[in-house]
Amino acid sequence: MAITELISGSVINAISVLYQTSTDPRDFQINQTKPEFEGDYTVVVFALVKKLRKSPDGLAGELGKYLTTSQSELFSAYNVIKGFLNLTIADAYWTSLLSEQYHNPIYGRGQTKNQKVMVEYSSPNTNKPLHLGHLRNNFLGWSCAEILKAAGYEVVKTCIANDRGIHICKSMVAWKKYAHGATPESTGLKGDHLVGDYYVKFGEVYKQEVAELVAEGKSTEQAEKEAPIMLEAQQMLVDWEAGKPDVIALWEKMNAWVYEGFEQTYKLIGSNFDKTYYESQTYLLGKDLVEEGLAKGVFFQKDDGSVWIDLTEDGLDQKIVRRRDGTSVYITQDIGLAELKYNEYHCKQSIYVVGDEQNYHFKVLKLICQKLGLPGADGMHHLSYGMVELPTGRMKTREGTVVDADDMVLEMIDMAEQKTRELGKVDGFTEAELVDLYQTLGLGALKFFLLRVDPKKRMIFNPEESIDLHGFTATFIQYVHARIKSILRKEGKVDRATLAEGITNLPVAATPLLTSIPVLYKLEKDLLIALEQYPGIIETAAVTHDPSLVAGYAFRLGQTFNSFYAEHSIAGAETPEKKLLRLAISEMTSHVLKSSMGLLGIRVPERM
């Protein structure tokens, strides 16, 4: 049980004994004590004062006295300042946590929740390569899935490939007209980039055609509708839906190129899925549900035959679910897919990692699913994240202002290599180890950069300023890990029995020289306090779907270790017992750093 829960339980018990009153854990707060005060955790009692008719100081004092006398094995001291009850947790609590867990590489994982969760992320369009925004999406989704797993959920990672539609036809038309049969092989281009180039080409030609029509005296609106290349794309979509063999063949050929390219990128960034859905196979889903909804009275039909849902009572607008021509719209597919997903996996929760521009869409989608009574509807959750923007504004494929994912990753790896060479600490590395290190550092820096901020906040990326390798970065944390591993290699791992014995001998003061050595120095205890919080961090990050909590935690832990490292010698500790203690703290820290970074998809090196 977490220390804060222990404290909370003790406080509730104390109040019931002292004042014969029952309290709710929400009636008071437990915070970590601020560094300028004495103590480890602080009970904030103000909210109880009125109910118990006590002064803050009086109540805090009585609680402190009771806790330290009735549970002296847990609470070793207390003080009261301005109504805050500062408690010192007994050293034995921290040292026993250490001896139980320091060797446990999976410390922090939660008990199984016996619950399935689906996480959908990435959702690329097959008409262009992935860009920086997709990376944020992928990293977020992948990391959330891992965090949920660590918290004890069973997770299904899914992806929906948006592989059909007018935008796909645009790159197909342009390729057909202007590529002269160019292939990834003939050009040496990655398939997704090749296809993306023709999507851009389409935009250029279209723009030019529109300009020409306008020059001939047509209105812009009219010109946009009549541009020949657009008409061609629309015709191609019709042909695709009709299953015209040459169109289907072209579509299959170009999509295969794109998937090949995506596969390389996913492999490079370490992304993977348990199941991929294809829009081309799911876009007709949901039609039955429209009929069902009409029968149930959830939907209504307008005079022109189109079908709608009225969400005005929920504070939203009316939303169309079937066009007057009988075809379904985007949201209808999503309703159908939601049903399909539930029928296939029966997940209690279904998380959609999609940009915040679709907030409204997902609000509507969930509402409709609920009104239709779909079994998974209440578990639907939109993990909405902010767009990655450039200083000049949003990235636009057509304007060539996108930061390409492959370029970005390779640039980061190059930067890691350059920096590593400058520092010259890698004597004795094989060529393969070096390549691996550069990738670990470069990719780590990029992932951390995108995951360290609150997902829902939009972020601005300035390509002029390279991503930092100092401070609040993956590199910093990776460095801490490499430092610890270096020590552990030299000093050897701590044997459990030896450690247990060492810890029991810690309070010794056996020789006069040692009397001034406390069981735990401030920084030693700070590390143990931080390590104790790890399971709680995983749990909170899982519930809130927020990897940035894990990133912040790993950084704080690394910071604390570096301060400890600078202040206290591990190999040259004052006593053999202290050395054992510090080695064990170091080992446990290395495990937690590796594990927490692992939840972000970031590896940590043994040496760097």
Next chain:
RNA sequence: GGCUCGGUAGCUCAGCUGGAUAGAGCAUCAGCCUUCUAAGCUGAGGGUCAUUGGUUCGAAUCCAAUCCGAGUCACCA
């Protein structure tokens, strides 16, 4: 215009279920490598928490209004 989200140090961000003197990193300045990795450590300066009012023992945090920015409100996806 309706709805939603955001505005905290020069920059990038924590803190937001109300709690002690608002914290990190970057940048700036000053120190620290004769034994565990200086990709590090220690310290300094830097704030009208957008504005105004309210709620109360206490507000960056909650409420209201205003200003600024973004998104969305398609028979597009």
